[in-house]
Amino acid sequence: MSITAQSVWNNCLEFIKDNIQPQAYKTWFEPIVAVKLTDNALSIQVPSKFFYEWLEEHYVKILKVSLTKELGENAKLVYIIKMENTYGNKIPFTEKIPSANRTALKSQDVDVPLNNKNPELRNPFVIPGIRNVKIESQLNPNYSFENFLEGDSNRLARSAGLAVAAKPGGTSFNPLLIFGGVGLGKTHLAHAIGVDIKDKYPEKTVLYISAEKFTQQYIDAVKKNNRNDFIHFYQIIDVLIIDDVQFLSGKTGTQDVFFHIFNHLHQNGKQVILTSDKAPVDMQDIEQRLLSRFKWGLSAELQNPDFETRVSILKNKLYRDGVEMPDDIVEYVAKNIKTNVRELEGAIISLIAQSSFNKKEITIDLARIIVEKFVKNTKREVSIDYIQKVVSDYFQMDIDTLQSKTRKRHIVQARQLAMFFAKKFTKASLASIGSQIGKRDHATVLHACKTVDNLSSTDKQFRKYVEDITKKLSI
Structure with a gap:
């Protein structure tokens, strides 16, 4: 069996997977693509220079060990960094970015050069007339990394x-x-x-x-x-x-x-x-x-936090506020409020307030009342998965067909409608919408949205599709 870049990298990944945390593996190694194998040099493509620097700083030893196991003591690892230049097209760079590709950083004129410092510099953050160039950071010290809990979403x-x-x-x-x-x-x-x-x-x-x-x-x-x-x-x-x-x-x-x-x-x-x-x-x-x-x-x-992250956020909030709450109630709130962190914390604050003001014990029933009111007064965000299901059901096809590469007109239109409604009803980026609906790029989603707008104004039958699906998604 011939040795290929992919087979060498797969063996390296098996070794790495056994020696680091699952989440670290998912974040830092799954996005890497093996590109080529030349003699003892394995070239891998990483999504950005940030990835390259992070791997070099945190995982260089394990990469060296795994590669040496596969290719011997003379093994080399070459990074190909996929990044965007100033014109938006993607260019692979190896190891370091050639200076020729950095010229755009140096070619711009600046209105006021710093070598002409004015001792009476005006600070827009201070009261006019008071000479004071001391700059307050305007930062809120309560917002720290310690209380910004990590999860897959962030x-x-x-x-x-x-x-x-x-x-x-x-x-x-x-x-x-x-x-x-x-x-x-x-x-x-x-x-x-x-x-x-x-x-x-x-x-x-x-x-x-x-x-x-x-x-x-x-x-x-x-x-x-x-x-x-x-x-x-x-x-x-x-x-x-x-x-x-x-x-x-x-x-x-x-x-x-x-x-x-x-x-x-x-x-x-x-x-x-x-x-x-x-x-x-x-x-x-x-x-x-x-x-x-x-x-x-x-x-x-x-992105929206997953269930485990939502539970951790709530428990951290309660700990910081010195409040105890049964796990089943915390999990009930986390399970039913999925939209964002602000609403999640708002619900728990309301629950504590109701309990305190009305001298009621915090129970599942009280949590249910608060969450129902909270969710009712909050515009629910429809998920991309749900939109695909509604559109697929409407056109009597399965989701795999909707996401497929086929160019049949009725399937293409269904797919375009799904993209249109994902843009309309969710806060996901165009790239994220395209990725979830058949692994398309953002340009395809943009084209789909324009097509739906055009057909809605010129095609009576298509306009009915839009109206029907809008009603289903608005219920």
């Missing part, structure tokens, strides 16, 4: 956050973009990174600001003819955290000024951390040159 984002906090501006994930739906912990994680950096590097200037406040400051600066001072102020920040960056959508002046600030910070090795409710590819009315910069680093998605 492991990559949390790991990336820890790596950035350990070496701000010194990793390949700059910017770090954390994206996901409402109440999943984007703001908490962004603050946690900032708080950790302030603890480790007290001399660094860290600033957290919402994109809305940043925009307002820029408008004020333009009114007062202080645009250059505004840019100059943000250029002295070491770690800039901007929350809800999607708020810059359609605001061309603010996008332009942020573009210059971002370039200056990035070129000078400063760290930028962004949060958004959607992935860069799904952002509307954001300039292409800015979106390409968002893709330079790492985009990490926060």
Whole structure:
């Protein structure tokens, strides 16, 4: 039997799997692809430079041992890093990124160079007229890594956050973009990174600001003819955290000024951390040159937490508040509230409050009443799996057929409808929707949504499909 890259890597994986935690294996080794075997050198492809650095830092010994077992003492491991360049197409890089591919980082002009420091620098966070350039971080110390519990839904984002906090501006994930739906912990994680950096590097200037406040400051600066001072102020920040960056959508002046600030910070090795409710590819009315910069680093998605993570979150919340609650009640709440962390904690707070105010013991019956009210007043999020089931049932086909590669018209239309409703009823990214509906890419989902919109306005029968399925999903 001939030795191939895949067979060597499979044997390595068997060894690695037996020697590390299952979750670590799933996160850091399952995404790796064996590419080629040349003499004693095995080439593997990893999803990003972040992966390469993490493997080198945490798993280099076990990789060396496993590969030596397979290929002998002269074994070599070559990393091929799949990452996006500034134009959005994917290029494989080996080991390190050639400097020729980094020219875009150095070619941008910045409005106000730092070598022209103004001793009367205006700080938009202080009262006008008071000369004070001391910058308060605007961070909430209650948002820490300790109370941001790790689970499958957030492991990559949390790991990336820890790596950035350990070496701000010194990793390949700059910017770090954390994206996901409402109440999943984007703001908490962004603050946690900032708080950790302030603890480790007290001399660094860290600033957290919402994109809305940043925009307002820029408008004020333009009114007062202080645009250059505004840019100059943000250029002295070491770690800039901007929350809800999607708020810059359609605001061309603010996008332009942020573009210059971002370039200056990035070129000078400063760290930028962004949060958004959607992935860069799904952002509307954001300039292409800015979106390409968002893709330079790492985009990490926060997803809805699974049952075990929800239980851990609740138990951690109760422990921090010094409250005891029976496990069966905690599990009942976790089982019935699945949408996001904020609603989960809100339900448990309501339960404690009801028990305290009405002097009632916390029981399953009380939990049921609270959860029913809570869920009733909360718009339920329909899952992509449920949407596929509803659409498949409607067209009397099974889900495998819906997800298949066939180009039969009625199956293609059903698949496009499933994608359309997934975009409409869930907060999942286009890439995530495509991945779950037949392993398609985000461009296919975008095309599907446009096709459904067009057919709905021109085809009476198709419009009925949309109306019928909308009713089924809205029940």
